[in-house]
Amino acid sequence: MNHSxxxxxxxxxxxEVVGIIGLGYVxxxxxxxxxxxxINVIGFDKSQNKVDQINSGExxxxxxxxxxxxxxxxxxxxxxxxxxxxxxxxxxxxxCVPTPLDKFRKPDMSYIESACMAIGxxxxxxxxxxxESTTYPTTTEDLMLPIIEKESGLESEVDFWLAYxxxxxxPGNASFHTKNTPKVLGAITKEGLEIGEKIYSKAIxxxxxxxxxxxxxxxxxxxxxxxxxxxxxxxELALLSGKMGIDIWEVIEAAKTKxxxxxxxxxxxxxxxxxxxxxxxxxxxxxxxxxxxxxxxHAAGHINxxxxxxxxxxxxxxxNSQQKAVNGSKILFLGVAYKPNIDDARExxxxxxxxxxxxKGGLVSYHDPYIPSVETHHGASLQSxxxxxxxxxxxxxxxxxxxxxxxxxxxxxxxxxxxxxxRNVIKESSxxxxxx
Amino acid sequence: MNHSxxxxxxxxxxxEVVGIIGLGYVxxxxxxxxxxxxINVIGFDKSQNKVDQINSGExxxxxxxxxxxxxxxxxxxxxxxxxxxxxxxxxxxxxCVPTPLDKFRKPDMSYIESACMAIGxxxxxxxxxxxESTTYPTTTEDLMLPIIEKESGLESEVDFWLAYxxxxxxPGNASFHTKNTPKVLGAITKEGLEIGEKIYSKAIxxxxxxxxxxxxxxxxxxxxxxxxxxxxxxxELALLSGKMGIDIWEVIEAAKTKxxxxxxxxxxxxxxxxxxxxxxxxxxxxxxxxxxxxxxxHAAGHINxxxxxxxxxxxxxxxNSQQKAVNGSKILFLGVAYKPNIDDARExxxxxxxxxxxxKGGLVSYHDPYIPSVETHHGASLQSxxxxxxxxxxxxxxxxxxxxxxxxxxxxxxxxxxxxxxRNVIKESSxxxxxx
Numbered sequence: 019m020n021h022s023x024x025x026x027x028x029x030x031x032x033x034e035v036v037g038i039i040g041l042g043y044v045x046x047x048x049x050x051x052x053x054x055x056x057i058n059v060i061g062f063d064k065s066q067n068k069v070d071q072i073n074s075g076e077x078x079x080x081x082x083x084x085x086x087x088x089x090x091x092x093x094x095x096x097x098x099x100x101x102x103x104x105x106x107x108x109x110x111x112x113x114c115v116p117t118p119l120d121k122f123r124k125p126d127m128s129y130i131e132s133a134c135m136a137i138g139x140x141x142x143x144x145x146x147x148x149x150e151s152t153t154y155p156t157t158t159e160d161l162m163l164p165i166i167e168k169e170s171g172l173e174s175e176v177d178f179w180l181a182y183x184x185x186x187x188x189p190g191n192a193s194f195h196t197k198n199t200p201k202v203l204g205a206i207t208k209e210g211l212e213i214g215e216k217i218y219s220k221a222i223x224x225x226x227x228x229x230x231x232x233x234x235x236x237x238x239x240x241x242x243x244x245x246x247x248x249x250x251x252x253x254e255l256a257l258l259s260g261k262m263g264i265d266i267w268e269v270i271e272a273a274k275t276k277x278x279x280x281x282x283x284x285x286x287x288x289x290x291x292x293x294x295x296x297x298x299x300x301x302x303x304x305x306x307x308x309x310x311x312x313x314x315x316h317a318a319g320h321i322n323x324x325x326x327x328x329x330x331x332x333x334x335x336x337x338n339s340q341q342k343a344v345n346g347s348k349i350l351f352l353g354v355a356y357k358p359n360i361d362d363a364r365e366x367x368x369x370x371x372x373x374x375x376x377x378k379g380g381l382v383s384y385h386d387p388y389i390p391s392v393e394t395h396h397g398a399s400l401q402s403x404x405x406x407x408x409x410x411x412x413x414x415x416x417x418x419x420x421x422x423x424x425x426x427x428x429x430x431x432x433x434x435x436x437x438x439x440x441r442n443v444i445k446e447s448s449x450x451x452x453x454x
Numbered sequence: 455m456n457h458s459x460x461x462x463x464x465x466x467x468x469x470e471v472v473g474i475i476g477l478g479y480v481x482x483x484x485x486x487x488x489x490x491x492x493i494n495v496i497g498f499d500k501s502q503n504k505v506d507q508i509n510s511g512e513x514x515x516x517x518x519x520x521x522x523x524x525x526x527x528x529x530x531x532x533x534x535x536x537x538x539x540x541x542x543x544x545x546x547x548x549x550c551v552p553t554p555l556d557k558f559r560k561p562d563m564s565y566i567e568s569a570c571m572a573i574g575x576x577x578x579x580x581x582x583x584x585x586e587s588t589t590y591p592t593t594t595e596d597l598m599l600p601i602i603e604k605e606s607g608l609e610s611e612v613d614f615w616l617a618y619x620x621x622x623x624x625p626g627n628a629s630f631h632t633k634n635t636p637k638v639l640g641a642i643t644k645e646g647l648e649i650g651e652k653i654y655s656k657a658i659x660x661x662x663x664x665x666x667x668x669x670x671x672x673x674x675x676x677x678x679x680x681x682x683x684x685x686x687x688x689x690e691l692a693l694l695s696g697k698m699g700i701d702i703w704e705v706i707e708a709a710k711t712k713x714x715x716x717x718x719x720x721x722x723x724x725x726x727x728x729x730x731x732x733x734x735x736x737x738x739x740x741x742x743x744x745x746x747x748x749x750x751x752h753a754a755g756h757i758n759x760x761x762x763x764x765x766x767x768x769x770x771x772x773x774n775s776q777q778k779a780v781n782g783s784k785i786l787f788l789g790v791a792y793k794p795n796i797d798d799a800r801e802x803x804x805x806x807x808x809x810x811x812x813x814k815g816g817l818v819s820y821h822d823p824y825i826p827s828v829e830t831h832h833g834a835s836l837q838s839x840x841x842x843x844x845x846x847x848x849x850x851x852x853x854x855x856x857x858x859x860x861x862x863x864x865x866x867x868x869x870x871x872x873x874x875x876x877r878n879v880i881k882e883s884s885x886x887x888x889x890x
Contacts (some may be wrong), residue, residue: 155698186712193714200711225638228704236700237708240691241716247687248680251750256677258737261744262591264672268664272673275636275662276622278629280677301694304753308697313756314687317749418805442749 021144021177022209028109029216032056036217037108039133041068041098043292043362044150044185045114046079046087047196051221053090060108062136072098080361083187105140108208110148110217113137114185117151119296123230125154125303127161138169141178146213148181148203149231152238152297154304158182158231159206159366179210183218184238189358204234242297243315248283249294251317253325256285256454265453267442275325285454287440288325288367288417290356295322295365303348326370329440329454333375336438336452337415345379350413352405352430353420353441354386368419369394385409386397387424407433418443457580457613458645464545465652468492472653473544475569477504477534479728479798480586480621481550482515482523483632487657489864496544497534498572508534516797517625541576546584546653549573550621554585555732561590561739563597570598573603573615577614582649584617584639585667588733592739594618594667615646618667619654620674625727626796636660640670678733679751684719685730686754689761692721692890698890701889703878721890723876724761724803724856726792731758732800762806765853765876765890769811772874772888773851781815786849788841788866789856789877790822797824804855805830821845823860843869854879 019027034057038049041063053059063069071078075088091097105111108388115129130151137147147166149158158181174180183203188194201222205211210387216224221343228234252270259266266285274282289295298315305312334344348411356366363369368384373396385405386390392397403409410416410433418425421441430437431444439447440454447453455463464470470493474485477499489495499505505512511524526532541547551565555710566587573583585594589626594617599610610616619639624630637658641647651661664670688706695702702721710718725731734751741748770780792802799805804820809832812818820828821841829835839845846852846869854861857877866873867887875883876890883889 048678145613155700188714191714199713200713204709228708229701232698232700233704233708234812236691236695238631240688240705240709241712243687243691244684244716247683247750249684251679252676254748254750255672255679255737258744258746258748259672261746262668262672262740264591264668265665266672268669269672269676271677272638272662272664272669275638275660276677277626277635278627299689304698305678305694310693310694310697312690313753314683314690314750317753320749357577418857436875 022213023147025109025213026216029213034109034217035060035112037062037105037109038114039111039136040114040116040129041072042083042114042116042385043079044187044190045081045112046069046072047187048112048114048150048185049096050082050087050090051196053093053095054086055220057220059096060104061096062100062105063098064100069098069100072096078369081187081195086120088307102136103140103387106142108141108145108404110146111137111141113147113151113359115151116292117153117296117300119299123133123299125300127153127157130157130162131165135169138166141172143172145178146181146210146217147178148183148214148395148416149403150183150185152184152242152293152300153235154300155235155239156304157235162318164290172393175207175210179205179213180231181210181214182234183214186232186241189362190357197221198223200226201236202226202228202237203229204228206231239297239301242294243301245283245294246289246298246322247314247318248281249286249289250310250321253281253285254321260454265447267445267453286325286367286440286454287329287371289322290364290366291362326367326374329367329371330374330446332377332440332452332454333371333415333417333438334378337434339449340414340436342414343379347380347414348412348419349375349380349382349415350403350409351382351384351417351419352386352425353418353422354384354389354392355420355422358421359388359423363389371417371419372400373398383409383413386420386423410434458649461545461580461582461649462652465649470545470653471496471542471543473498473547474550475547475572476552476565477508478550478552479515479517479625480623481548482508483623484548484550484586484621484657485532486518486523486526487567487632488863489531490522491530491656492531493656495532496540497532498536498538498541499534500536502536505534505536506889508532511541516625517631518628519555526536537830538572539572539576542578544577544581546582547573547577549583549585549587551587552728553589553721553732555735559735559829560735563589563593566593566598567601570601571605573869574602574839577602577606577608579608579613581614582617582646582653583614584650586619586621586622588729588736589671590736591668592676592740593671611643611646615641615643615649616667617641617646618652619650620668620670622677625798626793633657634659636662638662638670638673640663640664641666642667652794675733675737678730679737681719681730682725682734682758683750683754684717685722685725686757689721690757693764696890701883703881703889720878723765723807723890725758726800726802727798728800735756762803762810765803765807766810766814768876768888768890769807769853769874770814772872775885776850776872778850779815782847783816785811785816785818785851785853786839786845787818787853788819788822788861789854789858790820790825790828791856791858794857795859797823799828807853807855808836809834819849821847822856823858846870
């Protein structure tokens with residue numbers, strides 16, 4: 019019996035072991051999904067802290083229900099470990115590591131490379147390997163394959179199968195989670211695709227198969243580039259509308275009544291999170307190799323990078339209308355999460371605006387119901403202050419940077435002396451309410 | 455009884471006369487819609503030919519059913535005229551004239567100005583006036599209002615009411631037509647908005663009221679800018695994908711399986727028609743007045759303008775693969791309409807590609823089932839040739855420029871010697887099928 023027959027037999031008997039490498043907001047829900055389907059899952063992470071939390075049934079991902087995590091840990095369907103030699107126990111390895119950009123906006127592939135090294139050094143023959151991290155097209159075949167082959171001495175598509183299947187996790191989405199979000203899968207060979215389909219089907223309702231890893235890689239980039247470009251477009255139109263005395267929010271509500279050919283995006287102080295601000299630049303990176311200039315992504319990136327600065331100008335303008343300078347004024351920011359109702363401040367534009375404001379002499383504080391403390395990009399450490407009539411009234415300016423649903427517009431309006439609303443929370447403007 | 459009370463009384467009694475200025479693809483369906491609702495409609499157009507056709511019940515707009523036009527003409531609910539002095543018979547005037555760009559991509563406002571002159575010189579007091587043509591924000595109040603006041607000697611919002619309500623006509627759309635497409639309406643005063651709502655409601659199912667004409671003007675621009683930017687983005691990604699050996703059509707089909715936050719756009723040889731290639735540049739025009747640079751629109755416009763040239767390169771590359779030059783080769787274009795299943799070649803990229811190809815010595819012919827003859831941008835006059843096995847086989851290269859549903863991929867593939875498919879009609883590539 020060859021490797022693929024053996025693996026397919028295990029999959030049919032539900033006895034395969036699935037290893038998930040990286041236990042963050044993508045990897046942990048996926049690990050829980052497989053474990054819930056009755057598959058034995060080993061979760062790998064370099065963080066001893068995360069591993070200990072999981073093994074004691076403590077959940078740290080908002081989108082996973084605590085009881086569900088506890089159940090699969092109690093049933094020993096999911097175990098977490100920092101010991102990467104246990105990769106050899108796995109029949110399938112799904113890689114969910116971060117792919118950040120470095121300080122020069124170049125892709126930092128070190129997490130993927132390091133995962134591939136660990137896999138190559140520890141895997142057994144007959145393993146299915148799939149990358150879920152967002153990256154530039156060609157990564158699976160041109161970067162991962164040679165590392166794994168070299169470290170393992172095994173041959174791709176004979177001794178192991180390599181695939182790419184992008185995560186589509188949307189933190190805070192009440193309707194779509196890992197299981198019911200259709201998943202794209204591209205493998206190098208038909209055999210790899212068949213094995214991947216059989217494995218993923220256990221945890222994912224709908225799979226969409228494509229002809230190659232690089233097609234699947236481009237799918238993810240297209241999805242997020244679409245969002246970056248459209249948010250940047252509406253931000254640019256919001257800035258022009260501001261100059262023209264047009265309420266962009268009213269414009270968007272009206273445009274939404276078009277029943278075909280339109281999807282609404284909303285302006286904001288800039289794009290945050292782990293995907294949209296980063297992914298398009300992966301494509302820009304690989305495009306250079308093909309002597310290709312991506313002008314839409316370039317323009318969109320430029321607008322997005324400038325937004326926090328424009329938002330600072332808006333704060334300064336609002337204070338100026340009350341004959342105050344930023345320098346020495348108390349400025350309270352409401353919300354540092356990069357989108358509503360989540361506890362994640364990564365790449366959040368609020369942090370950037372707070373840094374600029376503090377740098378200009380503003381006395382910066384913040385409140386976020388989900389994020390008790392933050393470190394800004396320039397290294398300032400801040401604790402969330404309570405949201406009370408007193409803290410609101412004490413501020414020279416209150417800046418709405420995240421539209422958390424729990425924010426009460428009436429209460430904020432009732433006590434703040436000056437408001438800069440970057441998220442249309444207050445839904446009106448006046449002498450002391452400035453809207454984006 | 456003042457003007458507004460009188461007009462509202464007529465509207466309540468269904469005895470108002472509605473004048474439609476401009477009887478093209480926007481004005482004629484609107485005129486028919488009001489006439490079908492039992493309102494007396496006078497249609498104004500400078501073209502004696504169009505007026506004669508309508509008055510003899512001959513329909514020239516594909517989206518209107520012939521029988522419906524004949525019925526409202528036979529019932530004398532709709533009469534057409536070139537006599538603009540009959541404007542004085544109208545209680546409401548809806549302006550549906552073209553707003554093209556001139557050769558320097560500046561808005562040509564002469565049609566609107568001319569309509570306003572005619573209205574000002576002929577209207578009676580107590581008239582409601584609404585512009586439907588796409589234009590830049592501020593047009594209604596800053597351009598139209600002064601002309602009408604000066605020519606009529608009447609006062610806006612006292613003797614007449616001015617509004618803006620953008621058309622959302624989508625030729626060839628099987629689900630949404632004039633009546634069931636929600637319509638945005640913005641007027642200068644509440645009184646004008648109330649009158650406008652009562653009039654439009656007779657022909658339109660759903661109205662969305664906004665606070666000013668300039669908000670309504672921006673709505674239309676946002677809708678079409680969204681499309682221009684997204685089509686340009688996917689065109690740019692298609693060009694890169696081509697270089698990387700990735701099938702962009704397969705990527706889009708896969709991305710479409712994302713159930714949130716994505717809307718699919720498709721690449722093509724460039725953007726045609728009367729709206730999307732033009733409207734965003736209206737905004738670019740007015741933005742200059744506000745010292746504002748619209749970088750997203752600029753980048754999108756640049757890509758769109760270059761597409762026909764890139765498509766020519768694709769044709770040359772395909773011919774080159776068979777050791778043929780464009781110069782002297784027979785090149786047959788299938789489809790000159792700017793989108794599928796319609797009979798409109800305005801601003802069609804096919805015409806541009808045909809011009810470039812002919813200029814380089816290609817022997818250009820075309821077939822379009824809906825367009826028997828065309829004049830290209832550079833003035834060449836061409837007749838549609840029949841689509842037969844012989845014409846397909848006789849061509850050195852067959853170029854698919856419009857994806858009309860009636861095109862039979864099997865038949866084309868079976869007889870063409872070389873295909874350049876710019877619309878994914880054939881859905882495969884090979885040594886003699888080149889895809890965008």
